[in-house]
Amino acid sequence: MIKDNKLAVLIDGDNIPSRYIKEMMEEITKYGTPTVKRIYGDWTKPHLSKWKSILLENAITPIQQYGYTTGKNATDSAMIIDAMDILYSEKVNGFCLVSSDSDFTKLATRLREEGLVVYGIGEKKTPDPFIVACDKFIYLEILDTSEDEAENGKTKPKKASIDKITPKVIRLLRNSVDDAADDDGWAFMGDVGSLILKKQPNFDARNFGFEKLTPLFKSLPQFEIEQRDRTSGRFKLIYVRNKKK
Structure with missing residues (x-):
């Protein structure tokens, strides 16, 4: 962006x-x-x-x-x-x-x-x-x-406008995490978000009732979230990993 x-x-x-x-x-x-x-x-x-x-x-x-x-x-x-x-x-x-x-x-x-x-x-x-x-x-x-x-x-969005998180959505998220992941399976959340948009331009966390992508991932048991300190600045970097099935 x-x-x-x-x-x-x-x-x-x-x-x-x-x-x-x-x-x-x-x-x-x-x-x-x-x-x-x-x-x-x-x-x-x-x-x-x-x-x-x-x-x-x-x-x-x-x-x-x-x-x-x-x-x-x-x-x-x-x-x-x-x-x-x-x-x-x-x-x-x-x-x-x-x-x-x-x-x-x-x-x-x-x-x-x-x-x-x-x-x-x-x-x-x-x-x-x-x-x-x-x-x-x-x-x-x-x-x-x-x-x-x-x-x-x-x-918040009206309830009528909120989509359900289907198995198809979960597959999109899991595949995108895999595609952006390092050797340990961790992927930077910003890279995952960019990759999801390339695959599906209408994907938006707000479609599912979440303001941002990170809260959406946190709500799903299929994923692990990790915050890491930046070398400079006060904001933390967010990483996500698929949990093993």
Whole structure:
């Protein structure tokens, strides 16, 4: 994750609910600075009226795109054309494509071919081809902390949005630990997290109700966790190892 990334944030206004925008923009700042922020849609249509005040609050530029032909998504085309213009301007080194539409799969692939990092954000209904075309894909549902609150006052994902930890998930975790491990079986947690994302871009500890990857591993009996002192600094390094079956 590169904190000084300059990101172009392109939002499919026809495809994303406006209620997620505040949490979504906060999430994006974890990965870089959003220097370009645009949202696309036909603003003459009543269903997009909820966006208007939100756009001013978040300094997002609305791009008007009329639907010239019935059954064709003009918004998608406008986003793709703008993305390519921004790419060749060389003013950013990453994109955040906000949509649940598989039509942006080829765009994400093309941007990554040029060496740019691509973050996808969309709902859980997003088709797999678009998800795997991104470096990382974040589900909007896990960003919605407007309701359920924990006893300590901190918000947490709504129960309906939390996924179960299946045997398939355990296999992904175990295999990733093995792939990143040293001769003693220990793997640095940061390396494990990076490897998991390469294998499955939509993997996120928050999908399972955990804020970070380390608490997720700690909750599972299949793994051992070890903290090690750094040679410098006050933070400890976290290592994980598969327990023998």
